[in-house]
Amino acid sequence: MADDAAHLPAVVAACLHCGKVAPAKADGPPFCCRGCAAAYDLIRSLGLDRYYRQRRLDPAVRPPRPDPDNAAQDLDAFAQMRPDGTATLNLMVDGLHCAACVWLIESVLAREPGVLWARVSMSTRRLALVWTPSIAKARDLVAAVTGLGYRVVPYDVRALDHADERRNRVLLSAMAVAGFAAGNIMLLSVSVWAGNAQGMSPATRDFLHWLSALIALPAIAYAGQPFFSSALTALKARRTNMDVPISLALILAPGLSLAETIKNAPHAYFDSAVTLLFFLLIGRYLDARARGKARSSAVELLALAGTAVRVIDEAGRERIVPPTQVHPGMMAFVPAGGRIAVDGRIAEGHTDLDTSLISGESAPVAAKPGDQVFAGMLNLTAPLRLVVTAIGSDTLLAEIARLMEAAEQGRSRFVLLADRVARLYSPVVHSLALLTFVGWMTLGGATWEVSLLNAIAVLIITCPCALALAVPVVQVTAGARLMRHGILLKSATALERLSVIDTVVFDKTGTLTIGRLQLVADADVGILRAASSLAAASSHPLARALHRVVPDAPLAENVIEKPGAGLSCIIPGGEVRLGSASWCGIAAAEAGDGPELWYAQPGRPPVRFAFRDQLRPDAPIVVENLCRRGLRVELLSGDRAKVVQSIAAAAGIADWRAGQTPSEKCRRLAELVASGHRVLMVGDGLNDAPALAAAFASMSPTTAPEISQTAADVVFQGDRLAPVAETLTVARRAARVIRENLAIALAYNLLAVPLAVVGYVTPLVAAIAMSSSSIIVILNALRLNRARIA
Amino acid sequence: MTILLMLIPIALGLGLVGLVAFLWALKSGQFEDLDGAANRILFDDD
Numbered sequence: 001m002a003d004d005a006a007h008l009p010a011v012v013a014a015c016l017h018c019g020k021v022a023p024a025k026a027d028g029p030p031f032c033c034r035g036c037a038a039a040y041d042l043i044r045s046l047g048l049d050r051y052y053r054q055r056r057l058d059p060a061v062r063p064p065r066p067d068p069d070n071a072a073q074d075l076d077a078f079a080q081m082r083p084d085g086t087a088t089l090n091l092m093v094d095g096l097h098c099a100a101c102v103w104l105i106e107s108v109l110a111r112e113p114g115v116l117w118a119r120v121s122m123s124t125r126r127l128a129l130v131w132t133p134s135i136a137k138a139r140d141l142v143a144a145v146t147g148l149g150y151r152v153v154p155y156d157v158r159a160l161d162h163a164d165e166r167r168n169r170v171l172l173s174a175m176a177v178a179g180f181a182a183g184n185i186m187l188l189s190v191s192v193w194a195g196n197a198q199g200m201s202p203a204t205r206d207f208l209h210w211l212s213a214l215i216a217l218p219a220i221a222y223a224g225q226p227f228f229s230s231a232l233t234a235l236k237a238r239r240t241n242m243d244v245p246i247s248l249a250l251i252l253a254p255g256l257s258l259a260e261t262i263k264n265a266p267h268a269y270f271d272s273a274v275t276l277l278f279f280l281l282i283g284r285y286l287d288a289r290a291r292g293k294a295r296s297s298a299v300e301l302l303a304l305a306g307t308a309v310r311v312i313d314e315a316g317r318e319r320i321v322p323p324t325q326v327h328p329g330m331m332a333f334v335p336a337g338g339r340i341a342v343d344g345r346i347a348e349g350h351t352d353l354d355t356s357l358i359s360g361e362s363a364p365v366a367a368k369p370g371d372q373v374f375a376g377m378l379n380l381t382a383p384l385r386l387v388v389t390a391i392g393s394d395t396l397l398a399e400i401a402r403l404m405e406a407a408e409q410g411r412s413r414f415v416l417l418a419d420r421v422a423r424l425y426s427p428v429v430h431s432l433a434l435l436t437f438v439g440w441m442t443l444g445g446a447t448w449e450v451s452l453l454n455a456i457a458v459l460i461i462t463c464p465c466a467l468a469l470a471v472p473v474v475q476v477t478a479g480a481r482l483m484r485h486g487i488l489l490k491s492a493t494a495l496e497r498l499s500v501i502d503t504v505v506f507d508k509t510g511t512l513t514i515g516r517l518q519l520v521a522d523a524d525v526g527i528l529r530a531a532s533s534l535a536a537a538s539s540h541p542l543a544r545a546l547h548r549v550v551p552d553a554p555l556a557e558n559v560i561e562k563p564g565a566g567l568s569c570i571i572p573g574g575e576v577r578l579g580s581a582s583w584c585g586i587a588a589a590e591a592g593d594g595p596e597l598w599y600a601q602p603g604r605p606p607v608r609f610a611f612r613d614q615l616r617p618d619a620p621i622v623v624e625n626l627c628r629r630g631l632r633v634e635l636l637s638g639d640r641a642k643v644v645q646s647i648a649a650a651a652g653i654a655d656w657r658a659g660q661t662p663s664e665k666c667r668r669l670a671e672l673v674a675s676g677h678r679v680l681m682v683g684d685g686l687n688d689a690p691a692l693a694a695a696f697a698s699m700s701p702t703t704a705p706e707i708s709q710t711a712a713d714v715v716f717q718g719d720r721l722a723p724v725a726e727t728l729t730v731a732r733r734a735a736r737v738i739r740e741n742l743a744i745a746l747a748y749n750l751l752a753v754p755l756a757v758v759g760y761v762t763p764l765v766a767a768i769a770m771s772s773s774s775i776i777v778i779l780n781a782l783r784l785n786r787a788r789i790a
Numbered sequence: 791m792t793i794l795l796m797l798i799p800i801a802l803g804l805g806l807v808g809l810v811a812f813l814w815a816l817k818s819g820q821f822e823d824l825d826g827a828a829n830r831i832l833f834d835d836d
Contacts, residue, residue: 054833102826122823180806
């Protein structure tokens with residue numbers, strides 16, 4: 001936050017640029033580093049200082065502190081030349097806080113000579129840049145952005161999957177066309193219905209019918225495509241889905257109406273067909289949008305994994321290259337705070353690594369030359385040089401992604417209730433229509449034209465308007481309800497799968513626990529304060545956790561950080577140290593288990609600060625709630641037995657396994673599945689991703705890495721575990737409403753089909769029957785919003 | 791009833807103008823960054 005240090009004593013102040021603590025100076029404004037001072041000067045000199053008044057710093061986002069390691073990225077390799085002689089570069093921007101950041105970046109870039117177009121998208125955090133390469137260099141433009149304190153990563157536009165976006169756009173334009181057509185045709189149809197009752201002249205009626213046909217035919221040909229193509233795909237695979245009867249009705253209804261119009265007959269069904277199409281497109285668009293939102297962040301991560309590796313060549317020069325140009329044996333550079341993009345061995349540098357993406361453990365690990373590191377780890381405290389051992393598809397990250405894919409294929413065999421109904425439904429409907437035709441021909445003794453007319457009426461009236469709305473409307477309503485509680489449904493089939501769960505498997509770190517380290521015992525307040533003022537200088541997670549306890553402790557002066565060991569600072573009486581046991585001169589035997597920090601002052605015994613990851617506050621209640629519903633609850637963790645046991649006991653879970661690797665977790669899930677259980681896996685951490693994909697249904701907290709969120713069906717926010725119980729409740733209720741809706745749709749058909757078979761269905765009857773059944777189904781789904789959840 | 795011959799085409803034409811305007815906006819990417827657009831208005835373009 002901007003006023004992070006506002007309440008601190010006069011010796012420290014908030015850095016004018018990044019808002020973090022900085023030493024106060026008598027002779028000038030406070031800055032925490034030279035980079036911030038330079039950024040501030042630049043912004044002032046460009047006359048953009050309105051940025052500081054309008055911005056709102058988000059504490060969850062990295063502060064905009066320029067990173068000297070990152071300043072000079074040469075991204076020319078990623079720029080693309082366009083035929084008109086301009087160059088374009090697409091970057092992902094890290095560190096966007098609010099709209100003012102977007103404005104600042106765009107304004108600064110617009111003032112650079114040669115820049116033709118610079119636009120930052122706030123929703124996707126992407127920067128699109130177009131410039132004249134003869135005037136400006138990519139390097140300088142990127143430096144202008146990084147100099148402000150943002151990080152940029154190039155991404156490959158083609159690698160990002162735009163298929164979803166394109167499909168949403170197609171659905172939206174189809175919806176617009178269908179909506180336009182439906183509104184206008186309905187106006188004309190009402191005139192016809194009113195006219196029929198009051199003796200409208202046949203010429204006027206035919207004119208209105210022709211007008212309707214003129215609007216309806218092109219509209220259906222265009223807006224019906226999503227259904228036609230889906231139905232065609234299904235038919236090619238010798239299956240049928242709900243889109244087959246929909247397509248059939250969408251083709252037959254206007255076809256029949258056109259024939260009737262040509263014959264100057266009194267009835268046409270254009271309005272039914274187009275209105276049906278409009279409603280169906282609304283349902284489909286809402287559905288696609290809700291799911292696309294969750295997926296986009298995951299797609300970004302996969303596109304990012306291994307973009308831009310900084311390599312050092314024999315001459316010692318640093319270059320930024322795409323991952324395809326990196327080979328094992330090359331030397332790579334990873335700045336402090338950067339994510340490692342390749343597997344490798346450390347050649348130079350001591351640091352702490354955040355391995356949570358790979359192992360799921362929240363405590364950082366110290367690393368020294370010779371240690372093996374993996375793509376996806378976060379380098380915390382000091383820059384590293386690595387000898388590359390594996391890249392791209394050979395990395396551990398890619399291996400985990402492969403496990404995940406394999407597991408996901410097993411799940412895709414699940415068939416939705418609606419599709420199962422559709423499989424039964426379409427043959428029944430089609431044979432019913434055929435029977436009607438044959439019946440009228442033989443028993444009724446009608447001409448083939450009248451028989452065909454009645455058969456088509458059967459098809460139109462059975463067109464599964466209510467049936468096709470029955471499931472999507474429930475999904476949208478349930479999804480919206482869960483969304484208000486910070487729960488995001490990602491998979492279309494998730495609700496149905498969640499409703500039949502009988503076993504819940506939890507991961508430990510970040511799932512049952514919050515995944516944030518907290519100080520355990522209370523130490524002496526004075527010592528805590530002194531240690532905290534040292535800790536304020538570091539970004540190490542343990543130091544941050546310590547500093548959170550006494551957030552107003554002033555920053556000690558001249559603190560030196562030794563990566564992988566700790567912090568030190570010279571005071572009049574000697575040297576004080578904060579860090580690992582060995583750093584403070586403690587024998588390893590005295591060190592306890594679990595993450596800890598030691599604080600040593602001259603002439604006093606060293607003090608130990610132990611940290612623990614805290615259980616989510618409502619975990620025991622939720623576990624008890626799940627057990628009471630007759631669900632079996634299990635805990636699988638990669639951590640040591642002792643830690644797992646204590647967490648299991650605290651949460652009230654009797655059945656736990658410790659020391660599980662990702663593939664062991666998968667195997668345990670396979671065992672449960674083999675014994676006939678339907679398992680919900682709740683986990684975070686990349687190590688859980690394969691298990692999440694292997695389970696019958698899965699949930700993940702939003703603190704999990706994006707790749708785990710991709711694998712999960714449901715993502716939930718916040719420090720509470722209650723969303724798990726809530727989701728299961730809503731899923732069960734939704735499954736019940738879906739069944740009710742299907743029953744309603746079926747009942748409507750039982751009433752309406754006999755009318756159609758005997759030839760009593762006029763367009764007016766069809767319009768009333770179809771819209772009333774749709775409205776009933778929608779109203780029934782909306783009950784989900786009102787029902788209270790216990 | 792001849793008035794219909796004028797009124798209906800006029801009504802349809804107006805609706806079509808709206809439809810075309812929407813499709814144009816969709817095609818030119820105006821629905822891609824709704825959050826950004828909402829905030830951009832607070833800053834002057836200079």
